[in-house]
Amino acid sequence: MRILQFTVDCPFPPVSGAEIRNAANARALASMGEVLTVSLTGAPAPSPPPNIRHRIIEAARGRASWYRRSPHPTMHIIPDDELAEADALWGQFDPDLVVIEEIVLAQLLTLASKHRARTVLDLHNIDSQTVADRIAGLTLWQQLRGWRQNRRKKTGARDADRHAAAMADQVWVCSRADGALLSALGPVNDIKLIANPIPDESVLSLPIGAERYRDLRLCFIGHLGYFPNIDAVKQIGRGMVPRLAASGRPWSITVAGKTPRDVVRGLCAKHGLQLIENPPHLPELLGHAGYAPIPLRFGGGTRIKVLEAMAAGLVVAATEKAVEGLGLQAGRHFLSSDDAGELASKIIDLSATPQAAVEMAELGRAFVRDSHSLAAIETAIKQAVAAIPLPRTG
Template identity: 35%
Template sequence: MPDTAMPLPPSAGEATTRPRRRLIVVAPWPYHPACGIGGGVLCFELLRRLAHRFSIHFLCFDQVPHDREAGLRALGALCDSVTMVPLPAAEGGLADKWGQLSQVPLRLPREARGMRSPAMAAALSRLARQWQPDAVLLQFPQMAQYADDAAGAPVVVDVQDAALVSRFREWRSTEGVARRLTRLVAWLAWFRYELHWYARADGLVALSDNDHGVLRSFFPDRPCLLSPVAAEPRHLPPRGRDGYAAFIGNFDHAPNRDALEWLLGTIWPMVRRAMPSLELHIAGPGIPAWAADEARDGVVIRGFVESLDDFYGAARVALVPYRFGGGTKIKALDAMARGCPVVATPIGAEGLGVTPGVEMEVAGDAVGFGAAVLRLCQDEGAAMRLAEAAHRHLARHFSWDSKVALLAGMLEEIGATRREGAALTPPAG
């Protein structure tokens, strides 16, 4: 078993003799260190640490972009049980068209509809009745639709990326009447979906200040925890002048596809004209076929990469060119942890608490973004100062110990509240 699949030792001062609470985690896919999705890697690292406080029963769909068996092995080392449910077959033809038209009145956006599964609902109910968990943690918005299937157990939704924020931004940034109408319908569907299902939960978890504020505004009577992303800073590697510009993401995710389109269509041509020797390396699952057409302009399509340490270690600068999206951009944190200087848009820097020009270059337009890339590639001293400041910022503000303690405390408190309420309720009849 690789080291990355093993539980971490308890943190200093953590009680190891107290009985562990029971937690069911419900996810869209099996998490593991090489799953190819930043959110999945982050959630796996969270599981590693929660496993010292909870007996975890993991439930997910049987889908993963990379190495399913590695995922099963990694989860098996952490969890008391792992249950995988087949992903529903994709709808086509008239059924898909009806789904697109009906997503607003039915409160069922396309991504959530693709994960609507009676088998998943039944599996969650069965596990909840069998294990009587202290809490059920539903991770990612598309899994919130199972809030009523926990057999009475308290439910917390780990929102990760509030679609009512990110899809609104997507609509605002879209051009063209037809495309804007499509994006507006998608946002309205997500808006109705999240308003309904988040209100059914006993608690909510947000990754970014912005998402946290929005969720608290819409759900003032629900406990809402701000639980920022966390990372472990690595050793800062030396960087030369022969590295590349790096962009990585799961390109099945709409904000990543849009960022790639903007990067290749507008930003990169300007950078390439000013610095013809610089290459752009694109990595991650789901890279669209049209991106290959740009390979002749110094663009290298890497696809899945086994090691983020190697990918960012050989890069001169990391790019986070988001025009919309919610939550916190984990790829920015990953690069900062590995000493790679970052250029991001304001949305790409959201939730990181950075000062533009100190820990990260931040630019909201294509010209400014391209100029920042060139500045860091041409001034090694500036790039190193930025990377070192980002490294220090990460160590101060993105501690795993703090994140785990706050989340575990919320889960335990919600479970205790439910148990106390049940004890005070007189038996029926």
């Protein structure tokens, strides 16, 4: 079997949540045949895993990120030269299966009618819901002032989700909640749940001991160019830092991730957060901290930062939005509140009883180890692919 995987960024090495999911999917698909990953940004992967090759759409090199030049709220309106190059690569490789990352690249589905391969749309988020959440988070004045524009954005995002899901032969989602949101938009051929992986299973060996949780050492990791994560950094700075400072105890918060925007740099400088840009090795960062603050208010789908933190033995302190669809139990697997300040208070309280923190960390790690290992992801993908008749005839 030959499998073609289109992604926005090169999946290797996997750093951000999207790359981590794409890399895990590629590895699982490589167990079934030859995989060619094709990305629109990044550099050629220096050493992809066995049975995986990587190419870049050369026409896209040097151009601004899609969201800076696309008139659509969620889709990349792919220029003709980039689309023609993708079409040529598709024809040359002659795949049996094509996996397309996210609604952002959904325009590539229009090429399927020229080729025989079946298609999978891999949704890391339900983008129409993310757009709606972002607009709902605006002040009332902002919503009223931009009412027509916001309505167009929401309609455009819903139409894109609905149309792309109906075009693909199969759609992968990250959680049952995302599957329900997608089904509510209209008819979908086939939805399969493909959970997200633990990004680096080596973190499962990081020690869990009482000393780790006595100190107020916090670490937030995520793509720092993605607006839900930018908003989370705002919540950490404005809501959590004052509570931690008021405790009278030493504290530290590390914010680490890929391509931080200037607003993130400003927030970290203003609130005393340590910013680590494009961290080369995450296990060391995760092992140094005891708590993972994740006060997400927007977004959906991947939840990889939650899985990563729990696998590494951190106690996660998160909003319900951050853990939505994972099946975690508040108070058992993680600390829960929709208020960032309250999350900080719960961390402070738990650190006074570090053995209780140990128990929560162990339960969190066991949960993700059992449900989100690479072996579990590979099994789910094999079963999903087996449900698609290959190759398509006619």
